[in-house]
């Protein structure tokens with residue numbers, strides 16, 4: 001029973017602004033996708049947008065149909081391990097070795113990243129996942145050794161801290177990314193590493209309206225807005241990079257509160273990227 005689509009107005013999570021500049025109203029697959037940009041900090045986000053309940057239903061029952069390609073069903077396909085290998089390579093190039101015993105994959109999908117870590121990083125002994133898709137949860141349950149700690153980060157759950165946390169292409173899906181990262185920060189210790197990758201709104205690719213802008217992406221980060229979001233959640237960047245329209249970074253808990261650097265040009269730069277974009 002798909003819940004009726006009811007659009008809800010929100011405030012910019014970075015500054016509280018409630019009068020963003022609206023860019024488009026429909027996105028990929030012709031679904032509701034009111035892309036807006038905050039005039040204060042250049043944050044691109046959906047406003048208004050679906051309710052939390054509508055999104056939850058979509059992730060549980062409809063997301064796989066739109067977004068999970070047939071290749072993900074084949075555990076022998078190397079494609080399924082490409083993203084975790086890329087993470088490993090990026091950490092390695094920046095002299096950040098994967099150490100520790102416990103790893104949490106937020107938005108773990110079919111669990112392939114955890115399976116790869118299990119087979120390739122001997123020090124890891126605890127493999128945990130947060131995932132909403134019932135199909136994926138069943139797949140992970142069949143692969144012994146993966147602990148499902150929640151089907152939604154926003155729900156209450158108990159867990160000890162992790163040495164390494166992966167949030168690959170998930171932060172752009174949350175209803176409140178600062179709250180999500182604060183929850184993640186509560187699962188970290190001083191030496192824990194958090195890897196985040198999101199689509200880079202300063203370097204989009206494909207057709208904006210029929211590919212890049214999509215209902216499931218409630219936020220579209222640039223380096224500036226990702227750092228501002230992380231700092232507000234008590235996380236400091238160790239390294240940050242952008243390749244092939246993907247913005248990524250490794251973060252640690254911050255020992256002191258770092259002020260968010262104000263850059264009044266972000267809004268203008270971000271708007272120019274969108275208005276001047278040609279596929």
Ligand SMILES: [Zn+2]
Pocket residue numbers: 012013014015016017038039040041042043
């Ligand atoms: Zn704002």
